[in-house]
Amino acid sequence: MIAHRATTFTESVIREMTRIANDHDAINLAQGFPDFPMPAPMKDAAAAAIQGDINQYAITWGAPALRVAVAEKYRRWYGLEVDPDREVTVTCGATEAMAATFLALVDPGDEVVVLEPFYENYGPDAILAGAKPVFVPLEPPEWTLDPDRLRAAFGPRTRAIIVNTPHNPSGRVLSRDELSLIADLCIAHGVWAFTDEIYEHIRYAGAHHPLAAWPGMRERTVTISGLSKTFSCTGWRLGYAIAPAAAAGAIRKVHDFLTVGAPAPLQAAAAVGMAFGADYYNRLAADYRERRDLLASALTESGFAFTVPEGAYYVLADFSALGGDDDVTFAKWMTREVGVATVPGSSFYHDPALGRNLVRFAFCKRRATLEEAARRLATLAAKI
Ligand SMILES: Cc1ncc(COP(=O)(O)O)c(C=O)c1O
Numbered sequence: 001m002i003a004h005r006a007t008t009f010t011e012s013v014i015r016e017m018t019r020i021a022n023d024h025d026a027i028n029l030a031q032g033f034p035d036f037p038m039p040a041p042m043k044d045a046a047a048a049a050i051q052g053d054i055n056q057y058a059i060t061w062g063a064p065a066l067r068v069a070v071a072e073k074y075r076r077w078y079g080l081e082v083d084p085d086r087e088v089t090v091t092c093g094a095t096e097a098m099a100a101t102f103l104a105l106v107d108p109g110d111e112v113v114v115l116e117p118f119y120e121n122y123g124p125d126a127i128l129a130g131a132k133p134v135f136v137p138l139e140p141p142e143w144t145l146d147p148d149r150l151r152a153a154f155g156p157r158t159r160a161i162i163v164n165t166p167h168n169p170s171g172r173v174l175s176r177d178e179l180s181l182i183a184d185l186c187i188a189h190g191v192w193a194f195t196d197e198i199y200e201h202i203r204y205a206g207a208h209h210p211l212a213a214w215p216g217m218r219e220r221t222v223t224i225s226g227l228s229k230t231f232s233c234t235g236w237r238l239g240y241a242i243a244p245a246a247a248a249g250a251i252r253k254v255h256d257f258l259t260v261g262a263p264a265p266l267q268a269a270a271a272v273g274m275a276f277g278a279d280y281y282n283r284l285a286a287d288y289r290e291r292r293d294l295l296a297s298a299l300t301e302s303g304f305a306f307t308v309p310e311g312a313y314y315v316l317a318d319f320s321a322l323g324g325d326d327d328v329t330f331a332k333w334m335t336r337e338v339g340v341a342t343v344p345g346s347s348f349y350h351d352p353a354l355g356r357n358l359v360r361f362a363f364c365k366r367r368a369t370l371e372e373a374a375r376r377l378a379t380l381a382a383k384i
Contacts, residue, residue: 009124013347021341027373030341034232034364045272049265058264061252062090066267069274086245094198094226094239101222102129104250110159117348119168143170145178160192166199169316169360171309183214197225199312201281231273236266295363298374313364320357327356339376
């Protein structure tokens with residue numbers, strides 16, 4: 001016997017594609033984890049922390065050094081004053097930060113606005129909190145937000161909107177105008193913004209604008225980010241939520257009973273990474289730009305249609321010109337026959353039909369991995 005709520009969402013398709021990729025020795029451009037090492041000073045700091053006996057529970061809401069490093073980062077990068085003692089909660093990844101935020105701030109029956117396509121966790125997050133997701137499209141091919149459709153999604157039951165920029169899976173970076181409209185609507189309707197800024201440092205143009213920096217938004221925004229993408233350490237499971245003190249208190253309580261806390265020695269090492277200077281971040285973005293350009297030209301040559309991403313490390317590509325199959329059939333066929341694994345586009349939509357011509361490629365991979373993927377993709381047309 002299993003609980004009804006666990007029957008209302010399915011296992012992550014991304015992990016399933018990873019299994020199929022392993023079975024067929026395919027290059028895994030499905031799951032968004034880097035195949036290159038994380039920064040050595042952080043690995044050294046983690047080893048030193050373990051050897052130095054930082055192996056017991058950290059403070060539930062995060063080791064003080066890491067919370068101070070998070071607050072310092074927001075002051076330095078975004079001019080935001082954050083109180084590390086009352087406003088920062090360190091979590092097991094941005095994933096737990098978002099789930100804990102939902103459970104702490106959203107009641108059953110509330111509506112939560114989700115821009116679609118969306119990172120696949122937000123649907124189950126809403127279900128676990130008993131909330132109703134209300135979807136607003138980011139419209140292809142450029143994944144722009146229609147202001148009227150966004151306005152129409154806000155109503156008396158709206159409790160929150162999820163704002164993920166840079167965006168997975170589309171690679172869109174929301175413009176200042178789009179963010180201003182979101183801020184205006186949140187203020188007018190008394191709605192929370194839960195932001196997912198995990199790709200804040202992986203951008204190819206322009207600046208990152210945290211929504212919490214908008215006038216009137218600091219008190220109604222939970223800013224969520226983490227270390228997985230910025231420091232190429234998705235297995236460390238470290239993230240955080242920054243929220244006004246009362247909301248942070250509720251998030252901390254949920255977090256405490258879900259996980260007690262994030263890994264103590266890794267929190268100690270994370271503070272080292274958070275203090276890296278601008279050079280580190282510039283290099284990160286420049287390296288990703290090279291990877292993006294390599295994959296983009298391979299995809300264009302193989303017949304995919306897409307908008308070049310402005311941020312994050314994914315290309316959401318339309319394969320209609322290559323054949324008529326649905327996305328799941330096409331993605332499985334490509335994994336088996338071409339040796340390149342992707343995620344079927346329907347995983348990012350509430351209605352699978354909306355993603356049936358799309359697959360998502362992740363390019364957080366070494367140059368050699370992407371070059372081999374490009375060689376394999378060049379054989380695709382001949383195999384159809
Ligand atoms: C938009 C988005 N948010 C959150 C995550 C997961 O973050 P974490 O590893 O910190 O849980 C991902 C990972 O792919 C993501 O794409």
